[in-house]
Amino acid sequence: MPDARSPRRGRGLTVRARLTLLYAALICSSVVVSLGVVYLLLSGSSWQRAPGQVRQGGIMAAGGHSPALLAPFAAAERTAGLAVALGVVAVVSVALGWLVAGRFVRPLRTIIATAQDISATNLHRRLGLRGRRDEFTELGGTLDDLFARLEASFEAQRHFIANASHELRTPLSAGRALLQLAITDPAPTVESLRATCEELVELGDRQERLIAALLTLASSQRGLHRSQPLDLAELAARALAAREAEADRRGIRLDVTLGPAPATGDPSLVESLMANLLDNAVRHNVPGGQAEIITGRTAAGAARLAVGNTGPVIAADAVDSLFQPFRRLGAERIRPGEQDGYGLGLAIVRAIAGAHGATLLARARSEGGLHIEVTFPD
Numbered sequence: 001m002p003d004a005r006s007p008r009r010g011r012g013l014t015v016r017a018r019l020t021l022l023y024a025a026l027i028c029s030s031v032v033v034s035l036g037v038v039y040l041l042l043s044g045s046s047w048q049r050a051p052g053q054v055r056q057g058g059i060m061a062a063g064g065h066s067p068a069l070l071a072p073f074a075a076a077e078r079t080a081g082l083a084v085a086l087g088v089v090a091v092v093s094v095a096l097g098w099l100v101a102g103r104f105v106r107p108l109r110t111i112i113a114t115a116q117d118i119s120a121t122n123l124h125r126r127l128g129l130r131g132r133r134d135e136f137t138e139l140g141g142t143l144d145d146l147f148a149r150l151e152a153s154f155e156a157q158r159h160f161i162a163n164a165s166h167e168l169r170t171p172l173s174a175g176r177a178l179l180q181l182a183i184t185d186p187a188p189t190v191e192s193l194r195a196t197c198e199e200l201v202e203l204g205d206r207q208e209r210l211i212a213a214l215l216t217l218a219s220s221q222r223g224l225h226r227s228q229p230l231d232l233a234e235l236a237a238r239a240l241a242a243r244e245a246e247a248d249r250r251g252i253r254l255d256v257t258l259g260p261a262p263a264t265g266d267p268s269l270v271e272s273l274m275a276n277l278l279d280n281a282v283r284h285n286v287p288g289g290q291a292e293i294i295t296g297r298t299a300a301g302a303a304r305l306a307v308g309n310t311g312p313v314i315a316a317d318a319v320d321s322l323f324q325p326f327r328r329l330g331a332e333r334i335r336p337g338e339q340d341g342y343g344l345g346l347a348i349v350r351a352i353a354g355a356h357g358a359t360l361l362a363r364a365r366s367e368g369g370l371h372i373e374v375t376f377p378d
Helices: 015-045 067-117 135-184 190-221 232-241 244-250 267-283 345-355
Strands: 228-231 253-258 262-265 290-297 303-309 359-364 370-375
Touching: 015 067, 067 135, 135 190, 190 267, 190 345, 228 232, 228 267, 232 253, 232 267, 232 290, 232 303, 244 253, 244 267, 262 267, 267 290, 267 303, 267 345, 267 370, 345 359, 345 370
Parallel strands: 253 290
Antiparallel strands: 228 262, 290 303, 303 370, 359 370
16 A cells, blocks of 8 residues: 655656756757757768869769769768767766756755654754855755744743643642542541532632633634624723722722724634733732723724733843743742732733734833733734
């Protein structure tokens, strides 16, 4: 049964073979034209009269034979000579074409061999083509950049899976420990069992919220499944209404300016983007701080959402890391048991903005906190 994965099975001529035929055809054509010109010139001058070969009654060739009788034999000799010459030229042309084509495709074979050897486990390898700047070195540089991006993507995926596995396993381990304590309690009471059950419910809620955040992140990274007209102001008002109580409880003042901002996209994803931006602005703030929410149009007419908040001072070079999954300010990962999230909010924001083709800009405020702007395309 043929192997569908084999790239060699059932394919046509190689590039080297096609180039060989092309070069051979060009060389042979040039030689044929040259020999044809020479043949025509010789045929017009071969039977001119020579001194001492004219006698009364007609022209006689050397030895007393008539040129008319010798003409067919001379033509046959010339044709045979041309055929031999063309055969030799064809062989030489193919040989030269094969050598030239081999030299031409040698860098391409190097690229193919190295690319086939690179896999998800050794993406650190590079082609590293050097020498004269031509199309092959440009192709090698492009592929090296692609391998670098793939390596970074696979590395980020491995970190994400490890962190997600840890966060999903933590509630299960804590729940098992609670159940073991309840089972080994020699004198359990209704109150102790109720407290254990309440802790288990809270652990289950945390796990459910984490799974929901992971699903939102995964769905936003897959791109848009539906797109329809929406208004950022309406979605922002809805997200704000759900978070005003938490802002009051934390003592955060909300400065809201909602201007019309029509855009096109997935309303549920855009609302999730806003919810995560507001959660970040409220939860990662300082007591008595403030958060500013603005929607409107840019000078070019694009829909714009801006969310800024007070908070701890953030180094400029640390802003980008906050948009990585399971990252928090001042820590490589989130700490188990924290109630302010899982370090996925800004990662979800970046994924949703990317799915909509929106521009995401984030900068650290000099007085502390973060300012984030999302501009949707026209």
